[in-house]
Amino acid sequence: MKSTSPAPEMFAQTLQRHFGKRVSTHVSLGQTRIDVDANDYLDVMQRLRDEPDLCFEQLIDLCGIDHSAYGKTLWTGRRFAVVSQLLSISKNRRARIRCFVPDDIFPSIPSIRPVWNSADWFEREAFDLFGIVFTGHGNLRRLLTDYGFDGHPLRKDFPVSGKVEARYDAGRGRVVNEPTTAKAREIMPRRFPE
Amino acid sequence: MPEFRNYFLNFGPQHPAAHGVLRMVLELDGEVVVGADPHIGMLHRGTEKLAEHKKWMQNLPYMDRLDYVSAMCNEHAYCLALEKLLGIDVPIRARYIRVLFDEITRILNHLLWVGSHGLDVGAMSMILYAFREREDLLDCYEAVSGTRVHAAYYRPGGVLRDLPDTMPKYTESKWKNAEKLKRLNEARDGSLLDFIDDFAQRFPKRLDEYETLLTDNRIWKQRLVNVGVVTSERAIALGFSGPMLRASGVEWDLRKTQPYEVYDRLDFGIPVGTAGDCYDRYLVRMEEMRQSTRILRQCVDWLRANPGPVVTDDCRAAAPPRAEMKSTLEGMIRHFKLFSEGFFVPEGEVYSAIEHPKGEFGVYVVSDGANKPYRLKIRSPGFAHLAAIGEMTQGHMIADVVTIVGTLDIVFGEIDR
Numbered sequence: 001m002k003s004t005s006p007a008p009e010m011f012a013q014t015l016q017r018h019f020g021k022r023v024s025t026h027v028s029l030g031q032t033r034i035d036v037d038a039n040d041y042l043d044v045m046q047r048l049r050d051e052p053d054l055c056f057e058q059l060i061d062l063c064g065i066d067h068s069a070y071g072k073t074l075w076t077g078r079r080f081a082v083v084s085q086l087l088s089i090s091k092n093r094r095a096r097i098r099c100f101v102p103d104d105i106f107p108s109i110p111s112i113r114p115v116w117n118s119a120d121w122f123e124r125e126a127f128d129l130f131g132i133v134f135t136g137h138g139n140l141r142r143l144l145t146d147y148g149f150d151g152h153p154l155r156k157d158f159p160v161s162g163k164v165e166a167r168y169d170a171g172r173g174r175v176v177n178e179p180t181t182a183k184a185r186e187i188m189p190r191r192f193p194e
Numbered sequence: 195m196p197e198f199r200n201y202f203l204n205f206g207p208q209h210p211a212a213h214g215v216l217r218m219v220l221e222l223d224g225e226v227v228v229g230a231d232p233h234i235g236m237l238h239r240g241t242e243k244l245a246e247h248k249k250w251m252q253n254l255p256y257m258d259r260l261d262y263v264s265a266m267c268n269e270h271a272y273c274l275a276l277e278k279l280l281g282i283d284v285p286i287r288a289r290y291i292r293v294l295f296d297e298i299t300r301i302l303n304h305l306l307w308v309g310s311h312g313l314d315v316g317a318m319s320m321i322l323y324a325f326r327e328r329e330d331l332l333d334c335y336e337a338v339s340g341t342r343v344h345a346a347y348y349r350p351g352g353v354l355r356d357l358p359d360t361m362p363k364y365t366e367s368k369w370k371n372a373e374k375l376k377r378l379n380e381a382r383d384g385s386l387l388d389f390i391d392d393f394a395q396r397f398p399k400r401l402d403e404y405e406t407l408l409t410d411n412r413i414w415k416q417r418l419v420n421v422g423v424v425t426s427e428r429a430i431a432l433g434f435s436g437p438m439l440r441a442s443g444v445e446w447d448l449r450k451t452q453p454y455e456v457y458d459r460l461d462f463g464i465p466v467g468t469a470g471d472c473y474d475r476y477l478v479r480m481e482e483m484r485q486s487t488r489i490l491r492q493c494v495d496w497l498r499a500n501p502g503p504v505v506t507d508d509c510r511a512a513a514p515p516r517a518e519m520k521s522t523l524e525g526m527i528r529h530f531k532l533f534s535e536g537f538f539v540p541e542g543e544v545y546s547a548i549e550h551p552k553g554e555f556g557v558y559v560v561s562d563g564a565n566k567p568y569r570l571k572i573r574s575p576g577f578a579h580l581a582a583i584g585e586m587t588q589g590h591m592i593a594d595v596v597t598i599v600g601t602l603d604i605v606f607g608e609i610d611r
Contacts, residue, residue, distance in 0.1 A: 028542055028543075029278050029279070029542065029544050031544060031545060033543070057430045057431070058430055058431075058433055059433055060433065060435075060547070060554060060556060060573060061545075061556060061558065061571065061573040063558065063569075063571040065560060065569050066569075069568075070562050070568060071541075071562045071563070072562075072563075083558070083571075085545050085556065085558065085573070089430060089444065089446050092451050092452065094545070096543075096545060116431065116433070117431045117432050117433075117582075118431070118432050118433025118578050118581065120581055121577060121578070121580075121581040122577075129242075142235075143234065143235060144234065144235040144238045144610060144611070145235060145238065146235070153240060153243055154242060154243055158243075160240075160243055160244065160246075160247050186247065188249060188534065188535055188536065188565070190564050190565065190566050191535055191538075191564060191565050192538070192563055192564050192565075193538045193563070
């Protein structure tokens with residue numbers, strides 16, 4: 001069995017050697033996060049997999065984040081980010097890659113499906129839930145939501161009660177969607193320490 | 195006469211071999227599968243969205259409902275993430291209890307898997323035997339948490355309460371006479387640890403019985419050997435983890451490579467397959483149950499010898515003891531605040547993964563400092579496994595699709611979330 005993972009500081013140096021100023025590395029709680037610009041995203045990901053001293057063979061997870069409601073103050077940065085968790089089996093190391101998506105209105109970023117096959121469904125899910133378009137994915141259909149679903153439910157402006165409710169209409173002999181009658185109620189609001 | 199072209203066949207969502215609510219559109223050339231397109235989301239309950247509107251503690255029971263056959267392991271990943279963010283320490287006894295119940299969960303999961311996989315492939319009796327053993331383990335769940343499936347037993351900073359000194363017993367009824375009762379309650383006279391110890395003694399023999407039914411069974415082998423072969427390179431590229439990865443010959447287990455809790459103090463082996471087919475995955479899971487039994491014994495021995503606290507006294511996440519809450523003003527305020535507005539988690543993000551019975555189960559948490567998560571992403575192993583089904587079924591017969599769906603060990607609670 002392999003030894004435990006090396007110190008994150010050493011790993012940060014390796015990253016600096018490979019990518020220079022194109023990435024910025026943050027270490028917190030013993031985990032490494034690599035921030036990368038959308039223009040360099042695909043290239044950095046490709047090299048993270050292929051360089052022999054990085055060697056991240058597995059894409060463990062990929063997800064979107066909507067930052068529009070983040071923190072106590074108004075968020076001024078880019079709204080959407082794509083976060084991937086990488087795992088190197090041969091080096092026994094993990095890394096988290098965060099890439100902010102350039103456009104808030106029509107968010108779009110290159111697909112990493114050609115680099116890791118496992119990105120296929122993860123990107124479909126992020127598209128479904130956040131509306132982030134992954135260019136070059138090739139099969140970007142909705143994954144988790146219902147057939148004919150409208151909207152992207154994990155965006156912060158999507159109500160938790162949803163927008164429509166389904167019922168069986170005996171007259172028309174089928175299930176119909178109507179605007180929801182459910183009221184959003186919150187027992188304990190989101191709160192920050194004083 | 196028109197020529198026959200490829201045609202499409204709808205499989206599920208109402209199908210006994212669909213393991214819940216899997217709908218698959220199969221493209222067939224005669225009886226040979228050309229492609230499979232799974233349609234998932236029939237059990238999508240929006241756990242991640244709900245989590246953003248619930249306090250940190252309220253999210254814990256939602257974890258049980260992801261992979262509902264291995265509930266406690268899901269909670270474990272979530273608790274580990276919270277503990278990292280909060281920076282709280284877990285007492286050593288709680289760590290052992292968690293490992294004990296993680297391994298009970300692993301056996302529970304693999305038993306259900308071998309039973310339902312047998313049922314899919316035509317070994318009718320397996321599920322009956324597997325559920326006999328599951329019953330005992332679910333009683334362990336019930337003894338510590340009060341519920342048989344959705345335990346909500348782990349807490350950030352430990353576990354809910356210490357292991358009980360007594361086991362619940364069967365009572366006499368129309369169907370259980372005194373003689374039968376005596377046999378059923380035989381192992382239940384002592385504490386929970388005695389019961390688990392007794393289970394760990396008899397379970398390997400039961401496993402031998404299962405193996406006489408299946409391992410060299412001609413029909414079982416005909417249905418499983420060389421079906422759904424995945425090479426180690428493809429298994430890695432497709433994001434496989436857990437038994438699916440190990441059956442393809444990759445020696446990778448988070449309990450060994452990135453040990454959490456007390457796994458580095460325990461002695462157990464990691465079974466690895468060679469062929470990467472359904473039969474190897476079966477063998478790996480059977481061996482994992484044996485190894486889990488070994489871990490059970492070691493945990494029981496340690497827990498018997500070492501009493502101690504089972505939850506942290508860190509006031510940020512743990513409730514004050516009952517006596518303190520009733521007698522002191524500070525205790526009462528702390529209790530009230532904790533159960534009304536909840537606790538605040540410092541700003542930051544963390545990904546914590548555990549070796550779930552099905553593979554790597556990860557929780558990625560982003561906190562902006564509030565009393566609720568900002569984003570909670572659940573990485574479920576089955577999601578990546580099911581995504582590969584198109585590749586795995588290619589060139590196989592329709593009957594093999596059922597075998598491959600079974601071998602993936604999928605549960606839709608975690609895939610659809």
